Amino acid sequence: MSRPPRPRPVLSAVLIGGLALAGCGKASQAAAGPSLVPAPTTRALAPTVYLGRNGRTLTTVVPVGGCQEGRLTGGVSGTSVTLSLSITKREKPGTVCAADIRSERVSLTLRSPLGGRKLIDAATGRTIRIEVRAA
Template identity: 35%
Template sequence: MSHAAAALLALTAGLTLSGCGDGATESPVPLQGLSVQGRTVSTTATVGGCGAARLTSRESESTVSLALKVRSTGKEGQPCPTYIARLQISTTLREPVGHRSVVDATTRATLRPPG
């Protein structure tokens, strides 16, 4: 199963099980693609009608670790629109990536080798 299919399945299962409107439970999702421009790192996230995504980073001298999390933003007892959208999500680093490696915090996969 591809990472995209697994992420979509996890998102769909999470929204189905949560009923969309039962609070802000956050789930980690593997990163799909990556864009780096200066200090800005972007990826895409698949979210449902009552979904939101955020990309966070942890930086060291040798590594930038990125975590993509998707959560339901629906209110309990209220229905969510039935659609799925791909959104561009970004985070700003303290320093440009430079010669550091970029790692997906969810899968531990190296997304961009050092250099």
């Protein structure tokens, strides 16, 4: 009766090392070098954006994890405000980001009150529901 082949130590080390790099997000940094700054990714906004009592501050909540950070920006016209939510990963070389997910509030303050202008999600083109809350 023959024995099943045993894994080769070199191949096992390569596979385990590759999995470790994939799990902590370091593979792209190892290939491109530590000076690489990841580009922000754009996400769709939550269905509701909260408008502060001042009529100018727009706030939403976004799930982010580890070293991620959310940012809300806007383009303004006479009839609408187009909101864009971007997520940026801020990972310092040689560090490992936590694998947790948390809710982060992101806000944008307009120069003038929103008034009757529509809110548009830049990622989807959809109109966003507005709810008035305390600033």
